[in-house]
Amino acid sequence: MKLNKDTFEIIFFARGGQGAKTASELIAHSAVREGKFVKAFPFFGPERSGAPTKMFLRVSDKEIRTQEPVTDPDIVLVLDETVMDSQDVARNLDKHEILIVNSANSKEDVRKRVPHFKGSIHCIDGNKISADIIGKPNPNMVLMGHLIKVTEIVDLETAGEIFREVFTEKIGKDLTEKNIRAMQAGYDEL
C-alpha cells in the first residue's frame, strides 16, 4: 500500500554519467519554481561513471518529510535499457502505472524483459532523437520531456526556463537551445 498518496514518486534508472541526476534535479528545480515541494536524491551508492545508478524524485503540493527511498513508484524512467538485465525496473509498478524506456526496440520487445508488468510501456528512442537534434546521443533531456508530458508534474516551459538559467553560461546558447528542442521532441513523442 502506498503511504504517500498525495505525493508523486518517480525512479530514474541509468548508468553513471548519463544525466539522470541532472534530469531529476531540473524537474525538482522546476517544481520548486512552480511552488511545489520536492525531494530529489540518488540511491546512495558510490558514483562511478558507467555503473548502474538510481535517482529518486518526489513531488508534492504539500511538504515532503519522509527520507525513505522510493519503493513503490508511480512511474519509472529507464535511461539505459541494459540496466534491465540486472534490475527489476518495474518492481511495484501496477497496471495503471507507466514504464518509460530509452530504447530503439519495440514495446513488445521491451515488455518481454518485464513479463510481470501489466501497465503501459513507452519506448522513446532518445539516443536517435538527441543525436539528430543535439548532434550526439544525450538522451536525458528527450526522456525528461516525455516524462513531463506523461506526468504533468511541471510545465515544459518552466523546465526550459530553468535549463536556460543553469546551462546557458556553461554550454553556450546554441547547445542550450538544442537541448530544449530535444526536451520538446521527447514531449511530442506519442
Added chain:
Amino acid sequence: MENKTIKNKTTVKALNGGYAMAEALRQIHPDVMAVYPITPQTTIIETYAKFKADGLVDTEIVQVESEHSAMSATIGACTAGARAVTASSSQGLLHMAETLPVVSGLGLPIVMCVSSRALSAPLNIHGEHGDVMAIRDLGWVQIFSEQAQDAYDNTIIALRLAEMAGVPVMPIMDGFHTSHTTERVEVLGDEIIQSFVGQFKPENALVDQKNPITIGTLALQNTYFDFKIDQEKAFQKVKSLYKKICVEYGKISGRKYGFFEEYKTKDADFVIVMMGATAGTTKDAVDKLRIDGKKVGLLKINLFRPFPYKEVGVALSHAENIAVLDRAMSFGSFPPLYQDIVTSMQSAGSRKHDIASYVYGIGGRDTMQSHIISVFKDLEEGEIGNKIKYLQ
C-alpha cells in the same frame, strides 16, 4: 544550481543540504574558511569555493593538507581576530579531534558545518551520527538538522550563537539524507542575514598590538581544574542564548526553532525521541498511526550539546512509554541519546517511565516507516526490555 538572491527578500530555491549550508555561509561572509574535502561534506566547501571563483565572496579560502590542519588554520585565523569557519565529516572530524578541545578551551567562536557519516572500519561513506557522537563531550555546541531548510537556518543560528556565547558551534546534518537531497529551501535576503549576524568584533585579537595578550597558556594542578569549571559554567549559558537567538531568528524567518520540536506529543501515550533526518520519516509514520486512533508522537532534539535535560524531562513527563532512537553505536554501553533521555527523566523528577533503546540507520541503512511503526507497536504492547534493539 543557480545563485540568484534578492538583497532583502526571501527567495525560494531547490537546494541540497550541502549547498544550503554553503549558501548560509555565503551570506555570513566569513573572513577565512579552511577547507579539506571529505564525502559527504565536500558539497559545502566546493559550493563555497565556486562562490569565491564567481566573485560573490572575498573570503580567504585556505587549502590545507588535512583536517587537523584545517582546524588549526581556523584556530589561527580566529585568534588573530577573523571570523573563521570550516566543515568536516567522519574520519576527517576525528582527525581534527585533537584540536577541538583547544577551540572550546580557548572559547573561540568557530562554526564548523558537519555532514555526519559512519566511521571506518569497515569503510563506509554513508550517513549516521557515529562521528559527531565520538566528539560530543569536547565543549562544542551541537545542533542537529532534519531537512536542508534546517541545515541553512541552523548555520545562521550557529554563527550568531558562537559569537554571542564565545563558544564553538557545530551545525550538523545527516550525510547524504540531508546533505545530498535536493529540496525546497527558503533563502532569506542577504542583507537580512548580514544584519542578523552583524559584524564580528573579537573580544581579543592577537594582531591587536596595543593590547598584547597570551593565548593558550599553561595551567597546572593549581588552576586547570578551575579553568574547566569556568568553561562548563560558560557552556551552560549557551542554552538561554540559543533560545533567545531562535526567537529572534523566528521573527525574520517565520520558522520556529528551539531545544526540541514536539510533534503531536501533547496527548501522546507513546513517544519516540530522535534527532536528524529520519525524524521526517517518523512524522509521516505518526500521522499514519494517528488515522488509526493511536496516540503517538515524536520529540525531535535540535540542541544536543549542551543538552536541555530538564526541559526534555518535563516535555516527556506525561508519556507512558518512550523509545529513544539513536543513529550511532556505542560499544559496551547504551547509546548517547538514550542515556541523555534517561537522565532527563530523572532530572525532571518524573515518575518512572519505561524507556526503550533502539539503534537505526547505521552506515546509511535505510529506515522505513515500517521500522518506526514497529517501534510504536512495541511501546503500545509494553515490549520494553533492557536490551538495545537494532532496526535492521
